[in-house]
Amino acid sequence: MSDMTISKDIMHIGASDKELNLFEGQYNLKNGMSYNSYLIKDDKNVILDTIDERVTNIWLEKLEKALDGEKPDYLIISHMEPDHAYNIGILAEKYPEMKLVGNQITFNILANFFKFDFSNRKFVVMEGDILDIGKHKLQFFMAPMVHWPEVMVTYEQTEKILFSADGFGKFGALDVEENWDDEARRYYFGIVGKYGMQVQALLKKASNLDINMICPLHGPILKENLEYYLNKYDIWSRYEPEEDGVYIACSSIYGNTLKAAKKMTEILKEKGIKNVVLGDLTKDDWAEAVSNAFKYSKLIVASSSYNTGLFPPMDYFLHRLKERNFQKRKVGIIENGSWAPSAGKCMKNILQDMKDIEIIEPVITIKSTMTDDNLEQMKNLADEISFN
Ligand SMILES: Cc1cc2nc3c(=O)[nH]c(=O)nc-3n(C[C@H](O)[C@H](O)[C@H](O)COP(=O)(O)O)c2cc1C
Ligand SMILES: [Fe+2]
Ligand SMILES: [Fe+2]
Structure with missing residues (x-):
């Protein structure tokens, strides 16, 4: 259970949705959001x-209770995405005196979502501007593309709290006990993986601030060991591997490529590589597969051929990696085909379109089932992959 208490004056009024199975129409949720x-x-x-x-409704109740008869003067809009902005209309109507705080892009996007006239309620802020509300001073920093173009984070100077928008968020309801890293990584590479450079820009701004606490829009409030989380974001946004190890992504129609991938796992382990993770793309969550590809230093892709092309689960996986700027990795390729293997060339083509990808030659070709030659080739691949 996450401790969401903040301070005497600052309250968490968020809520979890444990019934939701799919976030943004494509990310499977294991434990809600x-x-x-x-x-x-x-x-x-x-x-x-x-x-x-x-x-x-839960949010409105919490808000009213926290306001305790008082009224809100400002609503800071860090992000216009409906998972946070849906209730702007309801709130603006309920509190006609309340000003809306955002940047110019926020208001352009707001006008597309909401048809009410907010012209005299706009409080437009720019990089570094400060909103002084008494004891607390709120400073705004733009974080374009960490997740949408209008995103900005708010730094509260007195209590030294960074309200980080989607940054440092994770999947999962607040009352589940689960590892932060895995669901935060899956969330990160899912939603902002493509924008490493922009995340780096935000981290640079954050490095000039003295931060006691990070309050994201999803997941637990981060109160201790902030360096740990900042470091994870730094690694992820530089596209550096988090751990030495091999992720083997496999897509197999009948199971023979999967058998080879399992064998590959054993060979690598025998070589003394501790972190070897095998993913079955026909069954596993695709965002977890993507997350694993980024997590480990090496990648092996193994797939059946399909209609002179590539079996769709692998095609889907590689395109999701490309979309997220997958780079800086050594990749081994195993293809399988019964009459005219085509998977290897297809995988190579997609991978070659990515930045800084070193493909380990030769591509291993299995003709339906593994041969002794294939075993030798796989051992060679293991050598290549483990020796740097
Ligand atoms: C719809 C379909 C299309 C296929 N297209 C090809 C192909 O173009 N070339 C090829 O060599 N094998 C093709 N195959 C056969 C498989 O790729 C081949 O049997 C392979 O060994 C399967 O490996 P698996 O047991 O890991 O699924 C196709 C199979 C199916 C079901
Ligand atoms: Fe978002
Ligand atoms: Fe969000």
Whole structure:
């Protein structure tokens, strides 16, 4: 159970949705999703982001309770995506005096989502601007493309809290006990993997701030060991491997390529490589497969041929990697085909389109079932992959 208490004046008013199975229409949720929203009470009361439609009522109740009869003066919109912005209309209507805080792009996007007239309620901020609400001073930093173009983070100077928008978020409801790294990595590479450079720019800004606590829009509030999380984001956004090891991604129609991939796993382990993870792309969650490919230093792809092309689960996987700027890796390729193997060439073509990918030659070709020659080739591949 995450401890979401912040301080006397700053309250978490977010909610979890444990019924949701699919986030943004494509990410499987194992343990639901959480949406955070915050209230700062001071001379002026400030709400940081609204919430997803599905948890509107819980959020409104929490907000009213936290306001305790007072009214909000400002709503800071860090991100216009509906999982946080859905309730802007409801809130703006309920509190006609409340100003909306955003940057110019925020208001351009807001106009597409909401048809009410907010012209005299706009509070437009720019990089480094400070909103002084009494004891608390809120400073804004733009974080374009960490996840959408209008994203900005808010740094509260007095309590030294970074409200980091989608950054440092994770999948999963707040009351589940699960490893932060895995679901935060899957979330990170899922939603912002493509924008490593922009994440680096945000980290640079954050490095100039003295941060006591990170309050993201999803997942637990990070209070201790902040260096740990900042370091993970630094590694991920530089596309560096997090751990030495091999991820073997396999897509097999009848199971013979999978058999070879299992054999490959054994060979690598015999070579003394501890981290060898085999993924079955026909069954496993694709975002987890993508996350694993980024996590480990080496990748092996193994797939059946399909209609002079590539078996779709592998095609899908490689394109999801490409979309997320997969780079800086050594990759081994195993193909399988019964009459005219075509998978290897297809995998190579997609991989060669990526930056800084070294393909280990030769591509191993299995004709239906593994031969002794194939075994030798796989041992050679293991040597190639383990020796740097
Ligand atoms: C729809 C379909 C299309 C296929 N297309 C090809 C092909 O173009 N070339 C080829 O050599 N094998 C093709 N195959 C055969 C498989 O790729 C081949 O049997 C392979 O050994 C399967 O490996 P697996 O046991 O790991 O699935 C196709 C199979 C299916 C079901
Ligand atoms: Fe987002
Ligand atoms: Fe979000």
